[in-house]
Amino acid sequence: MSDVYLNQKFVGTFDDGQKLAQLMREDRRRNALSSNLNVFYDEKSDDVYVENGRGRVRRPLIVVREGQPLLTEKHILQLEKNEISWSDLIKQGVVEYLDAAEEENAYVAFFEKDLTPEHTHLEVTPLAMLGMATALVPYANYNQSTRLNAGSKNQKQALGLYAANFAVRMDMDVNVLNYPQSPIVQTVMHDISEYDKHPAGQNVVVAIMSYKGYNMEDAIILNKASVDRGLARSTYFRPAVAEELRYAGGLIDEVSIPDKDVKGYKSERDYRFLEEDGIISPEAFVKEGDVVIGKTSPPRFLSSLEEYSLASSTRRESSLAMKHGEQGIVDFVLITENEEGNRLIEVRIRDQRIPETGDKFTSRHGQKGVVGLIVPQADMPYTGAGIVPDIIFSPHGIPSRMTISHLIELLGGKVGSLAGRKINGTAFDVEPEERLRHELLSMGFRENGVETMYNGLTGEMFQAKIFVGNMYYLKLKHMVANKLHSRARGPIQLLTRQPTEGRAKEGGLRLGEMEKDTFVAHGASLLLKERFDSDKTLVPVCENCGIIAVFDGFKNKSYCPLCKENTKISQIEISYAFKLILDEFKSLGLYPKLELESKY
Amino acid sequence: MSNVFKDYEDKFPKNIMEGLKAYIPKDTSETKTRKILEEAWKEYQEACVEAGECVGLVAAESIGEPGTQMTLNTFHFSGVAEMNVTMGLPRIIEILDGRKKASTPMMEIYLKKPYSAGKDIRKVALSIKETLFSEVATGFSINIAEGVIEAQLDREKMKDIGITDAILGKQVGNHLKKGYTLRISGDSMILKCRSKEEALNELYKAKEKIKTIHLKGVKDISQVLPVRRGEEYIIITAGSNLRDMLQLEEVDSSRTTTNNIFEIAEVLGIEAARQAIINEVFKVIESQGLNVDVRHIMLVADTMCTSGMVKGITRYGVVSEKSSVLARASFETPIRHLINASLVGETDNLNSVVENVMLNQPIPVGTGLPGLVTTLKSEKKKDAKESN
Numbered sequence: 001m002s003d004v005y006l007n008q009k010f011v012g013t014f015d016d017g018q019k020l021a022q023l024m025r026e027d028r029r030r031n032a033l034s035s036n037l038n039v040f041y042d043e044k045s046d047d048v049y050v051e052n053g054r055g056r057v058r059r060p061l062i063v064v065r066e067g068q069p070l071l072t073e074k075h076i077l078q079l080e081k082n083e084i085s086w087s088d089l090i091k092q093g094v095v096e097y098l099d100a101a102e103e104e105n106a107y108v109a110f111f112e113k114d115l116t117p118e119h120t121h122l123e124v125t126p127l128a129m130l131g132m133a134t135a136l137v138p139y140a141n142y143n144q145s146t147r148l149n150a151g152s153k154n155q156k157q158a159l160g161l162y163a164a165n166f167a168v169r170m171d172m173d174v175n176v177l178n179y180p181q182s183p184i185v186q187t188v189m190h191d192i193s194e195y196d197k198h199p200a201g202q203n204v205v206v207a208i209m210s211y212k213g214y215n216m217e218d219a220i221i222l223n224k225a226s227v228d229r230g231l232a233r234s235t236y237f238r239p240a241v242a243e244e245l246r247y248a249g250g251l252i253d254e255v256s257i258p259d260k261d262v263k264g265y266k267s268e269r270d271y272r273f274l275e276e277d278g279i280i281s282p283e284a285f286v287k288e289g290d291v292v293i294g295k296t297s298p299p300r301f302l303s304s305l306e307e308y309s310l311a312s313s314t315r316r317e318s319s320l321a322m323k324h325g326e327q328g329i330v331d332f333v334l335i336t337e338n339e340e341g342n343r344l345i346e347v348r349i350r351d352q353r354i355p356e357t358g359d360k361f362t363s364r365h366g367q368k369g370v371v372g373l374i375v376p377q378a379d380m381p382y383t384g385a386g387i388v389p390d391i392i393f394s395p396h397g398i399p400s401r402m403t404i405s406h407l408i409e410l411l412g413g414k415v416g417s418l419a420g421r422k423i424n425g426t427a428f429d430v431e432p433e434e435r436l437r438h439e440l441l442s443m444g445f446r447e448n449g450v451e452t453m454y455n456g457l458t459g460e461m462f463q464a465k466i467f468v469g470n471m472y473y474l475k476l477k478h479m480v481a482n483k484l485h486s487r488a489r490g491p492i493q494l495l496t497r498q499p500t501e502g503r504a505k506e507g508g509l510r511l512g513e514m515e516k517d518t519f520v521a522h523g524a525s526l527l528l529k530e531r532f533d534s535d536k537t538l539v540p541v542c543e544n545c546g547i548i549a550v551f552d553g554f555k556n557k558s559y560c561p562l563c564k565e566n567t568k569i570s571q572i573e574i575s576y577a578f579k580l581i582l583d584e585f586k587s588l589g590l591y592p593k594l595e596l597e598s599k600y
Numbered sequence: 601m602s603n604v605f606k607d608y609e610d611k612f613p614k615n616i617m618e619g620l621k622a623y624i625p626k627d628t629s630e631t632k633t634r635k636i637l638e639e640a641w642k643e644y645q646e647a648c649v650e651a652g653e654c655v656g657l658v659a660a661e662s663i664g665e666p667g668t669q670m671t672l673n674t675f676h677f678s679g680v681a682e683m684n685v686t687m688g689l690p691r692i693i694e695i696l697d698g699r700k701k702a703s704t705p706m707m708e709i710y711l712k713k714p715y716s717a718g719k720d721i722r723k724v725a726l727s728i729k730e731t732l733f734s735e736v737a738t739g740f741s742i743n744i745a746e747g748v749i750e751a752q753l754d755r756e757k758m759k760d761i762g763i764t765d766a767i768l769g770k771q772v773g774n775h776l777k778k779g780y781t782l783r784i785s786g787d788s789m790i791l792k793c794r795s796k797e798e799a800l801n802e803l804y805k806a807k808e809k810i811k812t813i814h815l816k817g818v819k820d821i822s823q824v825l826p827v828r829r830g831e832e833y834i835i836i837t838a839g840s841n842l843r844d845m846l847q848l849e850e851v852d853s854s855r856t857t858t859n860n861i862f863e864i865a866e867v868l869g870i871e872a873a874r875q876a877i878i879n880e881v882f883k884v885i886e887s888q889g890l891n892v893d894v895r896h897i898m899l900v901a902d903t904m905c906t907s908g909m910v911k912g913i914t915r916y917g918v919v920s921e922k923s924s925v926l927a928r929a930s931f932e933t934p935i936r937h938l939i940n941a942s943l944v945g946e947t948d949n950l951n952s953v954v955e956n957v958m959l960n961q962p963i964p965v966g967t968g969l970p971g972l973v974t975t976l977k978s979e980k981k982k983d984a985k986e987s988n
Contacts, residue, residue, distance in 0.1 A: 520953055521657050523966015532960050575960035588935065590942040 002041075004048045017041050017048040021105065024050065029063065029093025040101035049101060058097040059128060060090075061108060061121040069112060069122045070094045095124070126428040127188065135189035137364050138412070138425025139405035147403050150366025158362070158474035159234045160200025170239050170334060170346050175353070175477055177201075178233040183364075183472035184416035185409050187426040201364075201474040202232060203417065206410060207381065207389035207453065208398075208467045211373070219372030220361055221392035223380050227355050231390060232475040236351045236482075237331065242293040242320045244343040251298035253318065255279065255345055258296050264317035266291065271319075273330075279345055280330050287327045292347050293320040324506045325485075327351060351481075358480030363471055365406040367397055379456045381466070388456075389468060406471075408433055411449045413470030415439050497535040497576040508534070535576040543568040546593030548582065570596055604633045611641060652969035654953075656903075659896035663881075666890040667692065683823050683838045685859075691884050695861065695877060698904060698912025702860045705840035707821070710855035716832040724850050725824040725835050727817060731761055733772065734811040737789075742807060744800050747793035749807050755787060763815055775813050780806070818844045842867045865910050873910050877901040924948050926955040 002017025003010060014020045021041040027033040038056070040049040063070045071094050078084045089095040098106060098121070108121045115122065127135050133152035134140065140148055159177040163169060166176055180199040183190065190196070204226070211221045222231070244253040256278035257271055270291050273284040278294035286292060299314040322328075328351035338344045353359075355371060362368035382388045398406070409425065415436045416423040424431045441447040450465035485503040493500055499508030511531050519528040540549040542560035544567040549558045558569045572594070585592040605621060612620070620640060624633055649655055670689045686694065686704045694703060710716065715724055736758050737751045758768075765784050772789070773782055783790045791810070793803070823838035840858040845851055846867070858864060859880055865873035878894065878901045885892045903918055904911055911917035915932040922928050925941040925948045950956055953963045962968035 516957065517657055517661060520654050520963060520965060521661060523652055523654060523968075525962045525964075525966050525968025528957070529960060529962050529968075532957065536960055573960075575958070578959050581958070585938065588938065590938060595947070 002046045002048050004050065006050045007053045008049070014048065017046055018043075020048050029096065031091050031093065035090050035097065038097075038099040038102040039105075040099075041105055051099060051101065056099040058099045060095050060097050060124055061106070062095055062124055063093060064109065064115060064119045064122050067115050067117040067119060069115070071122075127426060130427060132189065132193065135187055135427065136193075136195070137405065137427070138183075138185045138187055139408045139430055140187075140427035141430075142404040142408060143365065144402050147366040147401060147405075150368075151362075151364050154362040154366060154368055154476065155200070155364060155474065157476045157478070158200040159477055160474075161198045164197070166237070167332075170332075170348060171237065172239065174237050176235050176237070177475060178235060179230050181472075184470055185412045185423045185425040185472065187424070188429075189426070201472050203413065203470055204231065204390035204473045205387060206363075206391045206393050206469060206471045206473070208393050208395050208410070209381065209453070209462075209464075210394055210396075211375070211381075211392045214373035215369075215392055215394040216372075216396070218367075218369035218394065218397055220369045220394070221380075222355060222371050222374045223377055223388060223390045224374050225377035225388070226390040227374060232355045232359075232361070232473075234353045234475060236328070236353050236479075238326075238328070238349050238351075240292045240320050240322075240347045240349060242295055242345045243338060244295075245297070246340075246342060247298055253295055253297050254315075255293060255295050255343070257294045258317050258319065259315075262296050262315050262317045263299075266317065266319070266321075270321065279333055279335070280347060282330050282333055284330045285327075286322050286330060286349065288322050288324055291319045291321045292330070292349070293345050295319050322349075323504060325503070353479055353481060355475070356480060358484070360476040360478045361391070362474050362476055363393075363406055363409070364474065365403040365409070367393070367401070367403055367406050368476065369393070369397070375456075377456075381453045381456050381462070383451045383453050383466075383468060385451075387451075387468065391471075391473060407467070410467065410469035410471050411440070412436055413472070414445070414449055414468070415443075417470045418443050418445070492535070496580065497537070499534055532575060536573055537576045537579060538571045538573055539579055540569050541572050541594050541596060543570055543596055546595055548579065548594075572596065604630055604637065608637050608641065612644065616640075616644065652966050654965045655899060657953075659899045662892055662896040663692075663885075663900065666885065666888070666892055669890065670884075670888050683825060683836075687884055687887060692881060695880050696900065696904075696913045698861075698910050698914065698917050700862055702840075704838070705820075705858065705860045707835075707837040707840045707842070707845065707858045708856065709835040709837065709845060710852040711833065711835070711850055712852050715850050716834075716852070718828075718833045721826045721833050721835075725826045726761065728821055728835065728837065728845070728848070729824045730817040730819055730821045730839070731763065731815045732811065733813040733815055736761070736763060736768075736815070737811070740807055740811075742800070742803050744803065747803065749791040749793075749803060749810070751789045751791075751810065753784075753787050753789055761816060767815065771815050772810065772813055775809070818848070821845075861910055870905050870908055870910070874901045874905040877904060877910075922952070924950070924952050924955050926950075926958055927952055930954050930958065 001013050001015060002020070004012050004014050004017070004020065018041050021039045024033060024037070024039045028035060028037055028039075034052060037050065037052045038058070040051070041047075042049065070092075071089070075084070075089065075094060079089075086095070090097075106120045107118055108123060109115045109119045110123050110126055112122060123129075126141075130140065130148075131152065133155050134148050136155055137143070137148055137151045140151075143151075159175040160180050161176060162174060163171075166174070177200065179202065181202045182196045182199050183201065184203050186195070210216070215221050227233075242255065244255060246252050257274045257276070258265055260268075266289075270289055271294055273280045273286060273290060273292075274294045275281050280286065280292050295318045296315045297318040299316060326349075328349035330347060331350035332348040334346040334348070336344050336346070355361075355374070357371045357374060359371050360368060361371065377388055380388045381392075397403075405425075408430075411433070412423040412425060412431070419439060423436070437447040440449065445451070446465070448467075449469050450467050453462050453466040453468070454460065455462060483503070487499070487506055487508055490506045490508070491500045492498060501507040501510070516528065519525075519531070540551055540558035541547070542549045542563055544563045545560060547560065547562055549560045549569045551558045559565055560567050560569060582592045582594075605617070608620075609617060620637065624636060628636075667689055670692075684704065685691075685706055686702075690703070709728070711721075711724065715721065733751075736754050738754050739752045741750045742748070743750070753768075758764075768789070769782060769784060776782065776791075781792045783792070791806070793806075818841050820839040820841045821837045825836045826833055827836050828834075840860045840863060842856070842858045842860070842863045843866075845856060846853040857876070859876075861873050861876050861880065864876045878897050881897045881900070882892075882894060885897075900913070904913065907921070911921070913919065915928075915937075919928060919931045925937065925946050928941075929935075929937040948955060950959065950961070951964065953965060956963045956968075
């Protein structure tokens with residue numbers, strides 16, 4: 001007697017659970033039960049679990065009976081002629097969806113040739129076990145799984161044509177590759193996902209060799225001429241958004257060129273690109289600090305308005321300016337209204353990004369790297385036929401990672417570009433490498449893809465034959481232009497008087513606890529002090545009570561708040577952070593008394 | 601000859617001196633010996649740590665950095681499923697924190713002559729293992745009406761371990777509460793309560809207590825494993841009881857050891873505990889294939905043991921002993937440390953590193969240590985006047 005559960009709720013019992021599951025499956029295939037229903041028979045506990053709720057992950061499989069798949073040549077012919085569709089196959093019970101539980105009762109064959117009478121299902125295609133992005137990796141079945149993870153992860157960060165209507169969209173922080181190409185080596189997933197309509201990379205000539213050590217540690221070398229011709233050129237879009245906010249009392253922000261008497265007025269130069277309406281003119285080349293949208297806000301507190309009764313001058317400047325390190329060309333101006341009915345101004349800024357050292361590139365096999373050097377074409381190595389590679393990839397990236405697919409794609413791409421056709425690199429269903437090699441040989445190349453190359457600097461022939469070919473390379477969205485950061489002097493935080501944090505705020509690079517320890521370990525005492533001088537201050541201290549004294553700017557004199565006048569007050573040099581912690585001690589009710597003594 | 605050595609006796613540490621004595625041939629001339637010792641003295645001074653070298657922090661970094669690379673935190677003995685030893689970072693943390701209870705107490709028992717060669721090794725091992733009453737009982741039943749607890753005995757097991765009715769009766773009898781009578785008949789042991797009034801609750805409690813009665817072996821030793829180490833046999837145990845173990849006549853008390861540092865401190869003294877800390881930490885680091893100089897570990901062990909008892913590197917242990925309020929507060933629970941310090945009006949003389957980093961002053965190590973001793977002009981005049 002088996003217990004039967006429907007969506008995890010007990011509904012009754014049945015004599016033979018195995019039989020019940022079998023019957024229900026047959027009914028489902030006959031279309032007597034919903035195709036959305038899954039049955040799982042648990043042999044250990046002799047329970048039957050029926051599920052038809054939402055939220056289950058299911059996948060399609062071809063039903064197999066007595067070692068024969070129900071999908072026949074006839075079906076395929078009909079499918080090709082568009083006489084039947086996928087859903088018809090499901091209705092006919094040829095294909096069914098299994099959820100994770102029912103899969104436990106199934107015995108699935110990977111390939112048709114593996115089928116035995118015990119099998120219950122056949123995989124539609126082995127590619128089905130891969131996700132969308134992973135299936136885009138060519139020759140994926142030649143790789144270690146970790147590299148596939150890396151490869152598919154990298155593809156998601158590639159620059160390409162993310163949306164055909166990008167020119168009229170206001171997306172935050174997007175990149176568009178200027179000349180994207182369709183890959184020479186493709187998988188069926190490229191067809192299925194219509195990859196040609198949103199490509200994300202370019203076919204380049206890659207040579208696997210080292211170049212003066214500039215491509216060590218995964219770095220790659222770019223050909224300057226290729227870059228000049230537009231290789232991996234992309235455009236970066238970022239909108240600046242300003243809203244005319246409404247405040248209590250009918251006051252409102254105003255987009256305009258601020259008057260000179262507005263509080264916080266920048267300089268005339270900063271507003272030079274603004275048109276009369278206070279919005280920047282399109283195609284203006286803006287750099288850091290330039291105002292994009294001029295805006296003024298009403299005073300923060302109404303009371304301050306009465307006090308000085310100079311109503312006009314109390315408006316605050318609240319313009320939107322280019323942030324630190326940013327530059328670009330004004331691309332597009334949009335004036336609209338938001339949900340609250342406030343006037344909304346969006347200005348899209350475009351910036352052309354030419355590849356430079358530090359930009360990140362990758363092939364589709366998790367072989368990412370950063371540009372180490374851009375070499376003039378004259379100095380690049382060349383083949384006997386005069387072919388100069390676009391990219392030089394380091395051979396040290398191969399042995400430890402074992403990305404065989406990277407090497408096969410190079411070969412496949414070479415055949416494809418020479419023969420003028422696309423190469424199929426679908427995982428488990430590839431065009432055999434043997435044939436590619438033959439074709440390469442027939443076209444007058446070495447069958448293993450290597451070629452004699454010459455040193456571009458000296459003209460000498462390299463002793464080793466170099467593996468060159470064509471590959472699909474992707475430019476990733478991590479570009480140095482967005483990350484480069486350094487600081488000598490700059491803004492500090494109000495509370496702690498220590499440098500601000502982060503690139504956007506032109507912050508300092510933190511010398512943390514462990515870094516401090518290294519200074520201590522070296523006994524570099526005074527160097528350490530100097531490093532931490534960023535917030536040093538002179539503080540007046542009353543020598544009588546040991547409390548921090550007050551400096552009176554009018555009298556230009558310090559006095560002790562406890563002992564009043566007539567006590568000796570001395571200046572001490574401490575970090576401002578220590579002054580703060582003394583204040584915190586006081587707030588705890590503690591008396592942090594400083595006892596001063598002469599340093600010498 | 602010995603005069604030459606005498607001159608250097610106070611300079612060198614004892615073991616280096618002894619090493620030198622053993623190394624220099626007896627028939628070496630006096631001048632030659634003196635020359636050798638002079639060279640050795642120079643070398644020794646070269647090897648010494650410079651004044652102002654930040655040894656503590658270097659030790660911390662030297663242990664801490666390899667610590668980040670440690671993996672695999674348990675070690676299993678083949679053959680015994682229940683025996684595994686905490687290793688890796690968790691073990692190091694356990695030792696340096698000075699935890700009273702090791703998570704996997706373990707002993708290495710060396711044996712005296714005939715046994716160390718493997719004589720009766722299994723028997724010796726089994727005699728060490730602790731046997732509780734529950735291990736020889738297969739089941740219990742309580743008769744409330746008559747106030748009787750009956751325990752079925754596993755005769756076969758008793759024979760194996762070597763527990764006779766006499767031992768059983770004596771051990772159980774020792775732990776019995778007044779008012780119970782004990783009778784062993786056949787395969788069962790019957791406990792009868794004289795006053796029939798005894799509540800079920802009480803009977804149940806008595807039953808649970810009987811289960812934990814110690815019958816045989818050394819207390820707290822839950823597993824034994826005889827192992828061959830080099831030429832001799834030793835016994836590795838799970839559970840530790842150094843004091844009782846050293847009493848046993850088969851045991852070589854000079855080499856037997858435990859991984860419980862507190863037990864060593866209690867039984868053998870603080871110097872032994874210091875060495876135990878060094879050995880245990882070094883064992884872990886070595887087992888991970890890492891390379892840390894022992895002297896770093898020795899320094900840590902020294903700081904843990906200087907007070908005469910084992911103290912952990914925690915806010916309750918070594919850190920609470922720091923003289924500086926700010927240094928203590930910068931470790932953990934700052935507010936508690938500050939408030940306690942303010943209650944007694946503590947003064948911080950800013951003598952150590954942490955406080956001076958907080959104040960942004962030169963720290964008193966390395967180049968920050970030496971000071972210039974001079975008399976100020978004004979003071980000079982004063983001095984001159986006074987002397988006049």
